[in-house]
Amino acid sequence: MSELVIKDLQVSVDTEDGPKEILKGVTLTIASGETHAIMGPNGSGKSTLAYSIAGHPKYTITGGSVTLDGEDVLSMSVDERARAGLFLAMQYPVEVPGVSVANFLRTAKTAIDGEAPKLRTWVKDVNGALDRLNLDSTFSQRSVNEGFSGGEKKRHEIAQLELLDPKVAILDETDSGLDIDALKVVSEGVNRFRGQEGKGVLLITHYTRILRYIEPDRVHVFVDGRVAESGGPELADELEANGYDRFLKAQV
Amino acid sequence: MTVTDTDPGTGLDTARDSVASALEQGRVESHLNPPPSYDLADHPVPTGREEVWRFTPLKRLRGILDGEASDKQLRREATLPEGVTLTEITAEQAREIGELAPNDRPSALAVANAGGAVLLDVPADLELDSTEPVVVTLTGEDAEDLVWGHVVVRLGRFSKATIVLRHTGSARYAATTTVVVGDGAELNMVSLQDWADDAVHLGRDAIRVGRDASVKHTSVSFGGDVVRMHANVQYDGPGGEAELLGLYFADAGQHLEHRLFADHNQPRTKSNVVYKGALQGQGARTVWIGNVLIRKVAEGIETYEENRNLVLTDGCQADSVPNLEIETGEIEGAGHASATARFDDEQLFYLRARGISDAEARRLVLHGFFQDLIRKVGIPSLEEQLTATVEAELAKNVLDELAPAGAS
Structure with missing residues (x-):
């Protein structure tokens, strides 16, 4: 069981011209077992929402709250949030030269669980997760994200999702830059995660394409730092047909 | 590795030609690198304003540059695979083997005061596996001991060896080491500066790379109060390759300085330099100087230098200066990169x-x-x-x- 509650979240970022408000009061509840899609045009603040919840130092929370199962997420450090059960699959995963995927995954798993994983089952788990994402076993000897193709980076993110097994996964444009085969592999990974009891997913995307493979319970249209409209999966269909024009016009 | 001249009859002639051409080239025309000389008058006591001394804390060298005589030695322990010898030779013999003349005051003083040299000799055609390295450990007994070191390492033609030179303990140590790598030979050499906190080490490894020979030289500096190491390479014929690696970790108050000089004095030679360092603590200081000279004759050469520093705390200073002097444009490639950053x-x-x-x-x-x-x-x-x-x-x-x- 897990519930991510975002209430009236306001976030600003420092710019050369002083602080700029990006999120202007976001309220969302991702109840246990639900998948929510956040869709919106570029610059609407979708990624800011993801990174603010994960605790990126670039963003300043100016108001509102975020709780996970009642715990105050915003008072936690970045790593505490991850250990509390939040996972952010990043749009641009970062290279860590000289650190192998195997070392990285083991270190992360140890940190999340508070103890080192059992060696025998762990190697099997890692190889299994990589295999399900069409990454061969030599992949674990490569340096984290270094020289990875765009597709490999995203599949590596989803392999981490499987292995670290959080309560709530935030996927920031995991579909961007993927060809259709990679998109299917990634979607299957997300669906395996969702198939477990009580997992929450916040799926941030610019396109409706991924929603053909991952059916959301709720769809929210994000415009200018707030939720402009919420609905069921049919809202995604409408966006597919008409784009964001209706919402952008309403804004003017 | 490029094509090797396998005609055994030409070996001696090639060696002689190389020496002759090296002599003809005479002085290094690089303004960044003082001309080599055994004459102490050519290496006056530095004031600290000289280009080659301006980064070094002269006072902390504790009088080494005064050049007092001393017969103290570092304790020497060696693991020698069969066929490899470690013997004492005279300074004259060192010159006859073809050592490179000193290029700064500490190395000139070392030759003048050491009273002879130590020769580590790997005979021609002997191929040693990397799992059986030659290990020489030099240990200083006392931080006040002034020790002059004079070393020659010789790899015969087509030999292959791995050599680890490890410095431990403490001393005031100035040394010059010439490495003569024969044609077609392959050397992997590591100089490990694992000194106690109060040691001062002024070292210079000068490497001659034979025709089609390949050399990997790694300088690793962890310990010592002041460590200043040269790694110089020049070529006795075309086709030589040198990879100069370095790793250093400066703690509070430590001065670790590495000075590289790749002298491309022969065509179709290669040099590749990668030095990486980390600094932590108040007063941690590192200096990296990477000089490359591409002479007029050095057509078709390839060189790249890279230095990266990771500054872990406040109060550290990392200097990184790559220099490239180019006298011909007819080359395969030349480049350098330097980056000093925090996490x-x-x-x-x-x-x-x-x-x-x-x-x-x-x-x-x-x-x-x-x-x-x-x-x-x-x-x-x-x-x-x-x-x-x-x-x-x-x-x-x-x-x-x-x-x-x-x-x-």
């Missing part, structure tokens, strides 16, 4: 977003930073030791002293 916030965020603590994330990034280089050293037993030493350095300071930035 990358995005890297740390990525790791921490996976539950890894701030301190552990920093440890992991630093481990990775050096691991790329350590893997290139090519001596398995030493690679493990280097990894362990890096980890120990970190455990000693970084994890305790680092303010947990971004913990809020």
Whole structure:
């Protein structure tokens, strides 16, 4: 069981011209077992929402709250949030030269669980997760994200999702830059995660394409730092047909 | 490796030609590198304003540059595979073998005062595996001891050897080492500066790369109060390759200086330099000078130099100066890169977003930073030791002293 509650979240970022408000009061509840899609045009603040919840130092929370199962997420450090059960699959995963995927995954798993994983089952788990994402076993000897193709980076993110097994996964444009085969592999990974009891997913995307493979319970249209409209999966269909024009016009 | 001239009859002639052409070339015309000379008058006591001395804390050299006579020695222990010899020779014999004349005052003083040299000799055609390295450990007994060192390493034609020169204990030590690598030979050499905190070491490894020979030289500096090491390479014929690697970790108050000089004096030669360092603690100081000279004759050469420094705490200073002097444009490639930075916030965020603590994330990034280089050293037993030493350095300071930035 897990519930991510975002209430009236306001976030600003420092710019050369002083602080700029990006999120202007976001309220969302991702109840246990639900998948929510956040869709919106570029610059609407979708990624800011993801990174603010994960605790990126670039963003300043100016108001509102975020709780996970009642715990105050915003008072936690970045790593505490991850250990509390939040996972952010990043749009641009970062290279860590000289650190192998195997070392990285083991270190992360140890940190999340508070103890080192059992060696025998762990190697099997890692190889299994990589295999399900069409990454061969030599992949674990490569340096984290270094020289990875765009597709490999995203599949590596989803392999981490499987292995670290959080309560709530935030996927920031995991579909961007993927060809259709990679998109299917990634979607299957997300669906395996969702198939477990009580997992929450916040799926941030610019396109409706991924929603053909991952059916959301709720769809929210994000415009200018707030939720402009919420609905069921049919809202995604409408966006597919008409784009964001209706919402952008309403804004003017 | 390029095509090798396998006609055994030409060997001696080639060697003689090389010496002759080296003599004809005469002085190094590089303004960044003083001409080599045995004459102490050519190496006056520096004031600290000279280009080659301006980064070095002269006072902390504790009088080495005064050049007092001393018969103190470092204790020498050696593991020698069969066929390899370690003997004492005269300074004249060292010259006859073809050592490179001193290029600064400490190396000139070392030759003048050491009263003879030590010769590490790997005979022609002897091929030693990297799992059986020649290990020479030099240990200083007392930080006040003034020790002059004069060493010649010779690899015969087509020989292959791995040599580890390890410095421990403490002393005031000035040494010059010439490495003469015969045609087609292959050398992997590591100089490990694992001194106690109060040692001063002014060292110079000068390498002659034979025709089609290949040399990997790695300088590793962890210990010592002041360590200033030269690694110089020049070529006795076309087709020689040199890879100069370095790894250093300066703690509070330490001065670690590495000066490279690749003198491309022959065509179709290669040099590749990668030095990586970390600094932590108040007054930690590193200096990296990478000089490359591409002479007019050096057509078709290829050179690249890279220096990266990771500054772990406030109060550190890293100087990094790549210099390239080019006298011909008819080359395959020449380039350099230098970067000195703190931890990358995005890297740390990525790791921490996976539950890894701030301190552990920093440890992991630093481990990775050096691991790329350590893997290139090519001596398995030493690679493990280097990894362990890096980890120990970190455990000693970084994890305790680092303010947990971004913990809020």
